[in-house]
Amino acid sequence: xxxxxxxxxxxxxxxxxxxxxxxxxxxxxxxxxxxxxxxxxxxxxxxxxxxxxxxxxxxxxxxxxxxxxxxxxxxxxxxxxxxxxxxxxxxxxxxxxxxxxxxxxxxxxxxxxxxxxxxxxxxxxxxxxxxxxxxxxxxxxxxxxxxxxxxxxxxxxxxxxxxxxxxxxxxxxxxxxxxxxxxxxxxxxxxxxxxxxxxxxxxxxxxxxxxxxxxxxxxxxxxxxxxxxxxxxxxxxxxxxxxxxxxxxxxxxxxxxxxxxxxxxxxxxxxxxxxxxxxxxxxxxxxxxxxxxxxxxxxxxxxxxxxxxxxxxxxxxxxxxxxxxxxxxxxxxxxxxxxxxxxxxxxxxxxxxxxxxxxxxxxxxxxxxxxxxxxxxxxxxxxxxxxxxxxxxxxxxxxxxxxxxxxxxxxxxxxxxxxxxxxxxxxxxxxxxxxxxxxxxxxxxxxxxxxxx
Numbered sequence: 001x002x003x004x005x006x007x008x009x010x011x012x013x014x015x016x017x018x019x020x021x022x023x024x025x026x027x028x029x030x031x032x033x034x035x036x037x038x039x040x041x042x043x044x045x046x047x048x049x050x051x052x053x054x055x056x057x058x059x060x061x062x063x064x065x066x067x068x069x070x071x072x073x074x075x076x077x078x079x080x081x082x083x084x085x086x087x088x089x090x091x092x093x094x095x096x097x098x099x100x101x102x103x104x105x106x107x108x109x110x111x112x113x114x115x116x117x118x119x120x121x122x123x124x125x126x127x128x129x130x131x132x133x134x135x136x137x138x139x140x141x142x143x144x145x146x147x148x149x150x151x152x153x154x155x156x157x158x159x160x161x162x163x164x165x166x167x168x169x170x171x172x173x174x175x176x177x178x179x180x181x182x183x184x185x186x187x188x189x190x191x192x193x194x195x196x197x198x199x200x201x202x203x204x205x206x207x208x209x210x211x212x213x214x215x216x217x218x219x220x221x222x223x224x225x226x227x228x229x230x231x232x233x234x235x236x237x238x239x240x241x242x243x244x245x246x247x248x249x250x251x252x253x254x255x256x257x258x259x260x261x262x263x264x265x266x267x268x269x270x271x272x273x274x275x276x277x278x279x280x281x282x283x284x285x286x287x288x289x290x291x292x293x294x295x296x297x298x299x300x301x302x303x304x305x306x307x308x309x310x311x312x313x314x315x316x317x318x319x320x321x322x323x324x325x326x327x328x329x330x331x332x333x334x335x336x337x338x339x340x341x342x343x344x345x346x347x348x349x350x351x352x353x354x355x356x357x358x359x360x361x362x363x364x365x366x367x368x369x370x371x372x373x374x375x376x377x378x379x380x381x382x383x384x385x386x387x388x389x390x391x392x393x394x395x396x397x398x399x400x401x402x403x404x405x406x407x408x409x410x411x412x413x414x415x416x417x418x419x420x421x422x423x424x425x426x427x428x429x430x431x432x433x434x435x436x437x438x439x440x441x442x443x444x445x446x447x448x449x450x451x452x453x
Contacts, residue, residue: 010212012241020230031157037130039161063405068117070402072124080129081391089137099126105191108184132390139378140207148323152371156316163309213383268438269393278427281401311363319371329439335369336432340425347421379442382451
C-alpha cells in the first residue's frame with residue numbers, strides 16, 4: 001500500500017491500534033515470566049542468613065552464593081539478548097524460562113554449597129535476559145500512547161514476587177514441610193511456576209517489528225493482521241495508518257550502537273546499569289543481612305524484610321497513573337534522588353518503626369524508578385539492535401550486582417549500615433546526573449521517531 005508520501009509500514013499499522021485482547025494477554029504472560037526473575041533475584045537475599053547458618057558459610061562463601069545467580073544472569077543477558085535480535089524475541093524468552101526451570105529444580109536437591117552455587121549460576125543464565133528481552137518485546141508490540149502503562153502493568157505483576165518471597169521464607173523456613181528444609185521448597189516453587197509460564201507463553205506471537213526488520217514481511221503481515229482483526233472485532237473500523245518511508249531490512253550489528261545518536265545512549269545506559277544496581281539490587285539482596293547486623297534475630301529479620309518488600313508491588317502500582325503523564329527521563333531522575341535520601345535514612349535508623357517506614361518508602365520509590373527505566377531502555381534504540389542494546393547494557397547491572405556482595409558485605413561488617421547506604425546514595429545521585437545529561441525524551445513518542453537518525 002503506497003501513496004505520494006511513502007509506504008504504510010508494519011510499525012505504523014501497529015502504532016495506530018487500540019489496546020486489544022492480544023496486547024493484554026501478552027502483558028500478563030510477560031508479567032508472569034518477570035515474576036520469576038524478581039523471585040530469583042530476591043531469593044538469595046531472603047535465604048542468605050538461613051543458608052549461612054545451615055551450611056556453615058563464612059563471609060566469603062556467603063558472598064559467592066549471593067553473587068552466583070547474578071553472574072549467571074550477566075552471561076544470560078548477553079547471550080539471550082543477541083538471540084532476541086537474531087532468532088526472535090519469542091524464541092529467546094522461551095529458551096530463557098526452560099533453562100531457568102531445570103536448574104532451579106536441581107538447586108532444590110543441592111547436597112552442599114558447591115552444588116547450590118553451580119545450580120544458581122546456571123539458573124541465572126536462564127533467567128538473566130528476562131527483563132530486557134521482555135522490555136524489548138512489549139516495546140515492539142504496544143502502541144506509543146499505551147506503551148508505558150502496559151509495560152508498568154507487567155512489572156507490577158512481577159513485583160508481587162518480592163513480598164511473596166519474603167513471606168514464603170518466613171513461613172517455610174521454621175515449618176520445614178514434610179521434614180524437608182524450607183529453602184528447598186522455595187526453589188521447587190520457582191521451577192514449577194516457570195513451567196506454567198512457559199506453557200502460557202507458547203501461544204504468543206513473534207514481534208512483527210522484528211520480523212519486518214529482518215525481511216520476513218509475510219510473517220509480520222500475518223501477525224499484524226491478527227491484531228487488526230482483534231481490534232476491529234472489539235472497536236469497529238480502525239483509523240488509517242500513516243504512510244511513511246519504509247524501513248529496509250536492517251543489520252543487527254553491535255557496531256550500530258557506537259555511532260550517533262546511539263553512541264551517547266549506549267554510554268548513558270552503560271553507566272546507568274553499572275550504578276543503579278547499588279540502589280536497587282543492593283538493597284533487596286542485603287536488607288535482611290543489614291537487619292541481622294542491626295541486632296535482629298533471623299526469623300524477625302525475615303518478617304521485617306517481608307513487610308518492607310510489600311513496597312515493591314505498591315510502588316509498581318503507583319507508577320501506573322504517572323508513567324504516561326510524566327516524562328520518563330524526569331521520572332527516572334527524580335526517583336533516583338529520592339531513593340538516595342530514603343536509603344540513607346534506612347541505614348541510619350535504629351528504631352523498629354523507622355526501619356519499617358524508611359524501608360517501605362525506599363522500596364516504593366525504587367519500583368517507580370524500576371518501571372520507568374525498564375520502559376525507557378527499550379525505547380531509545382532501533383528495532384534491529386533493541387534486544388542486543390537493552391540486554392547488553394542491562395547485563396552490566398547483573399555483573400555489578402554479582403560484585404556487590406564482595407564490596408558491600410565487608411563495608412557493612414567493617415563500617416556499619418550508615419556507611420554502606422552512604423555509598424548507595426552516592427551511586428544513585430550519579431545515576432540521576434548521568435540520565436539528566438545524556439538521556440533523550442521518549443514519553444508518548446513513536447519508537448521510529450525517538451530513533452530517527
